[in-house]
Amino acid sequence: MCGGIAAYKAAELVRLLRKQNAEVQVVMTESATQFVSALTFQALSGNPVQTQLLDEYEEQAMGHIHLARWADLIMIAPATANIIAKLSYGLADDLVSTLSLAATCPIYIAPAMNQAMWRNPATQENIARLQQRAVTLIGPEQGEQACGEMGFGRMSEPATICQHLMTALSSEKISPPESKPPLSLLGLKILISAGPTREPLDPVRYITNRSSGKMGYALAEGALQAGAKVTLVTGPVVLQAPATAQLIQVETAEQMYLAVTARAQDYDIYIGAAAVADYSPAQAKAQKIKKQEQETTLVLQKTKDILAAVASLPDRPFVVGFAAETDDLEGYAKRKLQGKKLDMIAANWVGKAQGGFEKDENSLHVFWHGGDRVLAMTDKKQLARQLLGLIIERMNEKNTVKNPG
């Protein structure tokens, strides 16, 4: 823990982790102890709290090395701009920074600071450097700050952090793979959409988005590896499709709509990972639009909603949507789950430094009726397997397998 007003939230985090049977050792910087007393954390964690790098007793036993070897995971919450800068430059002048430098386990940070400090290019460069070294970021969230300002910089809620950590601790990266049964989708038919759509303006121009197809292709690959039959309806991407998937290449939202809705009833699961255009030009011009006036206006019309159409089919598959959001992730995702009558929705942040469009890594907050699960930041292939595992869990509960065996 570092010193910041969000330090009080760390007490709840320790309590939640202990409730999940995690063994917790708390290390506090000097300034953290000025916000909340070490005694509070000793009582909550059931372990002595470490605060000093040069403790005459601890250092005989090389306290920081011992702690670094002991931990399966290090979570720095709250992580101030100061500790983020220290970690990024490899400084080691207190116990938190020194043990982080000595650690070989995954490191997670939950930043908490004033919004201007968070936005400062120095902090953003430090964050980018840490992410390149696979330090995982949880938050920060947007909202009102202790200083009265609005913006990104609030530490994520303890329950959200706890969920991230428990998922990470139970993932193959940290616990031995044999502790989880292998994912089996044998006998299932899965229809997946991936990539962007292109909506033509004229023969040479189109409207599109940043989707690379990586998330949808990772799902196709994961499903095939787990024994499913997969049809991949894909917008234009530069990825190599898995050889054993049935590949249907489309360009526009209308073509994707036709390709998906013509097939969906024959499948057990439909996963809409594609970033489908919500609007397309009302009329694509037959000739190249000429440069004339200073300003021009595009008339756009709504495309058909593929997910909602699949979900309203009489013999529908288990329908999983995605939600790509830049704010109020949970609110919008839940509205899409309800509004489009989906079985499940996997929400991800877009437009942030980490995850979302184009990146190799992503994290998801998955919602279904009556539950949710956070899948922590990891590479899209691993994340796809985790999402497929969740889908199967939910389907088994609903008992909706159409093509057994």
Ligand code: PMT
């Ligand atoms: O492709 P990558 O670079 O790997 O990036 C992954 C991703 C960010 C594209 C992916 O994880 C993701 O979020 N996909 C959905 C993007 C999107 O269009 O989100 P949305 O919130 O605008 O749409 C919600 C859902 O409705 C999506 O499942 C979408 O496929 C579906 N939709 C949208 C419009 C439409 N006309 N028909 C649809 O079916």
